Amino acid sequence: MVRLDTGNIDWKKLIASIVICQLVGILGSIFTAPAIPTWYASLEKPFFVPPSWTFSVVWTILYLLMGIALYLIWKKGWEKRDVRTAIGIFGIQLFLNFLWSLLFFGFQSPLLGLIEIIFLWIAIVATIWLFYKISRAAGLLLIPYLIWVSFAALLNYNIFILNPQMTDH
Numbered sequence: 001m002v003r004l005d006t007g008n009i010d011w012k013k014l015i016a017s018i019v020i021c022q023l024v025g026i027l028g029s030i031f032t033a034p035a036i037p038t039w040y041a042s043l044e045k046p047f048f049v050p051p052s053w054t055f056s057v058v059w060t061i062l063y064l065l066m067g068i069a070l071y072l073i074w075k076k077g078w079e080k081r082d083v084r085t086a087i088g089i090f091g092i093q094l095f096l097n098f099l100w101s102l103l104f105f106g107f108q109s110p111l112l113g114l115i116e117i118i119f120l121w122i123a124i125v126a127t128i129w130l131f132y133k134i135s136r137a138a139g140l141l142l143i144p145y146l147i148w149v150s151f152a153a154l155l156n157y158n159i160f161i162l163n164p165q166m167t168d169h
């Protein structure tokens with residue numbers, strides 16, 4: 001049985017880490033939410049697209065896992081160069097995560113979303129690698145995120161292919 005040592009938790013860092021990641025999701029939803037019932041609803045989508053409600057549930061969980069992973073790295077000590085580097089790359093992937101929502105939903109461009117999600121995927125892999133070297137748990141917590149973004153990239157690609165009229169965006 002695994003016992004959690006709650007006495008060793010820096011609650012301010014943990015809460016800040018989770019809030020930072022959730023805020024990225026909230027900021028992205030500014031572009032996503034209005035586009036779902038309008039533009040996104042009008043697109044041809046592949047047969048394997050999940051119901052729209054699943055995205056908000058999955059993303060909320062993924063941002064929580066990302067926040068916990070960030071905390072596990074941050075608590076290792078900001079003074080350590082590898083920690084600062086890992087958090088820097090994490091910050092880049094978090095920005096790219098937000099940028100995808102802006103490009104795909106805000107600009108209504110499956111093409112720009114597709115190009116951008118490749119960079120996001122690479123940044124996630126780099127983050128996992130750097131986090132894993134510092135904290136195995138932190139790296140592993142990001143695996144579901146990589147899997148989901150891989151699936152999102154597949155969806156994005158199929159939406160791009162099924163909606164050739166969108167290539168002029």
